[in-house]
Amino acid sequence: MSIEKIADSLLSQALYYQATDIHVLPRSKDYLVQFRIHGILTSYKKIPIQMGERFISHLKFLASMDIGEKRKPQSGSLQAYFSGILTSLRISTLPTAKAKESIVIRILHHKKTLSHQKLSLFPKSIQILQNFMTQAHGLILFTGPTGSGKSTSMFSLADYCSKQLNRRVISLEDPVEQQNDHFVQVQVNEKAGMSFHNGLKAVLRHDPDVILIGEIRDAETAFIAIRAAMTGHLVLSTMHTRDAKGALYRLIEFGVKHHDLEQTLLAVTSQRLVKLRCPFCGFACSKYCIRSQVSKRTGVYELLHSRSLQAAMKELKGGELFSPPLSLPKLIAKGVALGYISDEEYEKWIIDEKNIDKRSRTIFY
The missing domain is CATH 3.30.450.90 (Beta-Lactamase)
Structure with missing residues (x-):
């Protein structure tokens, strides 16, 4: 063969x-x-x-x-x-x-491209993010570990911007993960001279309303995202951090100034994927279930915006410690109480988080 x-x-x-x-x-x-x-x-x-x-x-x-x-x-x-x-x-x-x-x-x-309305276990999180898609400028960050659905969330909302809001969306990616006919996607290629820096200058001349930057991995990309948000564009990007608040500390480590964050940052999300209870089989879903082709996982979003984001910013400057009112542990515990998530799934998630703490005391991955 x-x-x-x-x-x-x-x-x-x-x-x-x-x-x-x-x-x-x-x-x-x-x-x-x-x-x-x-x-x-x-x-x-x-x-x-x-x-x-x-x-x-x-x-x-x-x-x-x-x-x-x-x-x-x-x-x-x-x-x-x-x-x-x-x-x-x-x-x-x-x-x-x-x-x-x-x-x-x-x-x-x-x-299997998901509608943005089906991304979250709790619809209010996506409704808040959907409302931010109408903003003329600013930065929205999607954070979480590898495989938590950050890119899926970001691209679903970008698709909503293009289809429903008729906004011009251009992405800078390395590499282009999933091709989409509804907006322009630019492949970063350092060898050919198409860096994030050069790509952004070219993108800005193409009159975008929304700019996607695949991932903020270093100081250069962080400054590019901040600069694009300051020039009157809505910027969406992802980061690998432990929680939503951790993204702020990560950006400061990259050298971004406090007042630049205050001027540009609109919202930060941290998300995890959790297994859902099958309505027919319960938590031990059979592979022969008639819903076997339906996704058994959905997202849980910790969201910092408006007052909660301002409180996290104050902590960043040495103020009082801030704990999000709807943190990831609280949201997952709520899912357990409502019967959507099993106790075993919750306990496994808690153990995984504790193991991460043992490996590293920093607040980001």
């Missing part, structure tokens, strides 16, 4: 099982393929070393990555049809001590 058919078969199986990620892990005698399904990493199959190397090279070629370079991490993306379904893939490689590459494939299913 050709490597093209093997790759198509593997990706089609991942789509069938509703996997969000595929991990191909190099081992001494083979490669282990794992699927992340509903947040849980599951071993799928083993493949021979030669087949694994050909599979990785094939995906790198499709994603326009350097096939010959195996000593440096690379990232890329592609869009293709698998089992007749248009799918976007975000691909990342990492060299390992075994002189082989590990690869992770993030699957972005076009058919």
